[in-house]
Amino acid sequence: MTDRRARTLAIVTLALVLTLVAVVVHRSGGDTENGAVPATSASPTPTVSPVPTDLTVIAPGRPGEVAATRAAHEVRDAGPAPHNSLDVWFVRMMIPHHAQALAMAELAGDRAAEPDVRALAERIRASQGPEMGMMRGWLQTRGLPAQAEGHDHGTMRGMQSPEAMRRLAATTGPDFDRLFVRMMTEHHEGAIEMATNLLTVGSDLTLNEFATSLATEQTVEIDRMREVLAR
Template sequence: MTVRGRWVLAAVTTVALLLVVAVALLRSGSGADRTPPAPKAATASSDSDGPSVVVPGRPGESAQVRPADEVRATASPAHNTMDAWFVRMMIPHHAQALEMAALAPERAADPQVKALADRIRAGQGPEIDYLRSWLQARGLPAEVAGHDHGTMRGMQSPEAMRRLADARGADFDRLFVRMMSDHHAGAVEMSTNLLKVGAEPMLQEFANSVAVEQNVEINRMRELLAS
């Protein structure tokens, strides 16, 4: 090969090497400048170390324990003053019904009266839990200072409660049915009133359920009195 040929070959080889190096550098640079994908936002964990509250489920469903900050973020202020008043009044109202029903197993003579008392305990006990958790989830106190719960429609006087506790057999059955019928009528009236002025849909559903179910039980008790 001539001197000129060797020079040309060396020049071509040098250019080729430079092109290879340049391509490699370009590829490396494009990778360094590539922005990595942003990490996904962390989701709130249910295992928070902060305070928790009981969140009521829908009527008939169990309540759940959730972090307090999560509840404050998701719970809408849909309730009004009458909703909160209804809940606070219905808790002691239900509590007296449970007190009356607890007397039946040892005093009632009629199996139907005992069965009625069992249904009241099975239904109204969980409803009290629901109402208490409703207040807790909204940071509302359960008590109303200075209010006389005995003035509520259907609430039985201390004297009437003592007479019921002292009664036995058929006398207890008649007195229990009359007192519980009046007590149920009060709960129906309270629930019907809330359906007119309440705001929260979930509580409206609860009040409707109470009105329907206790009206059914009132009709059953009328049949017991007539028999």
């Protein structure tokens, strides 16, 4: 009899526990349906893995040297590419040189007679304007002022005198075309000489590539201008 009562009590206790569990589950489901998030469904806090400290970096050597392996924390930003004083001189001189070419090209819009001259002037504006921005940025990145103290930019090869610029501004039609082509050809020849000289003395790779591109493009433009004069 005692064993029977014990089994009955155990069954009743188990039934009560199951009932309570069912009630809790039901209420939790109802809260979820009403938009509430049960406490037991909260997402676990993500853990952040520590940054490994044993990373290595392969640092390439100079031409002919073997690459070296270094710890990551020993490698720093190398900063701007190395340059020398002649790189700086080239940029400081080429900025005002380009500025005069742009001033000449601006005049062609309402003075040139030949459409080819106007098209050439527009090409010069489209290329040399952004190039001036690039050169100014090159100096700024290196903390260098844009001006060269005590230098007369008018003495640079290809630079036109103030009198020549005034004469160009006062000319129109075919006379403007001839004068523009002559002045711009001289101007381009000066820029090509400056760029070619830099390729032998400069050390900055970016400027080396720029000087090569400048010399190539302006040589092509000189050939086009000569074709215009030959007509």
